[in-house]
Amino acid sequence: MYVTLGDKIRQLRKRAQMTQAELAVRLGISASAVGMYEQDRREPDSKILNKLCEVFSVSGDYFIGASEKPLSGEAVDVSEVFDEFTSRLAMQEGLMFDGVPLSNEDRRKIIDALQVVAAIARQQHKNETNHKK
Template sequence: MLPERLKSLRLETKLTQKEIAEKLGVSQQSYALWENGKRNPKNIQQLADFFSVSTDYLLGNTDEKKSSKFDDLNTVLDSFTSFDGYPLSDEDREAVRELLRGRCENR
């Protein structure tokens, strides 16, 4: 699954194997071996970061390119009833969600 995903993502970005290899700091030959399934990359996370996808997507564990960063956060925020001794309203929790969502999306 990894080779197919790498090729698909490369074609989506309209970059050549050589261009991607240069950006990743590897040889074009190394990248070609990954894309052809003859070798496995040592740093899957670096590839995931480069293509802005999750490692699970690259490895074929999910078809969603990005994991939902907000699912866990929403569960945690819903469990908070107070902060620093002050009760939290639904509006307070939503304000925290929006603040954190904005910060995460701007990275």
């Protein structure tokens, strides 16, 4: 059976437990556009395809049919992803949390909390590494 681009988008969205509206917000498009993509009534442009790859952490090859695997096989250093995420969070305009716009103070509190969690994780990793020696 042939799996269409729309099928892949729908499967990934459902696997991520997102609604069409939630995905639309992440992509900066309307929910009806997401629905049209999923029904193969419209094809996303390259910009939207790139955003889909980012949102679902998949390779572009998956969407164009060059790979059957949705997840890239690359090893991912979570600390690098975390650092990139907090940097983007600090610079991104128009952020919301549960649909409520974030003030700069709220944004700072979230970043601070995330950095505390990362520091704890790094310390635990360091302690575990030292105990193995």
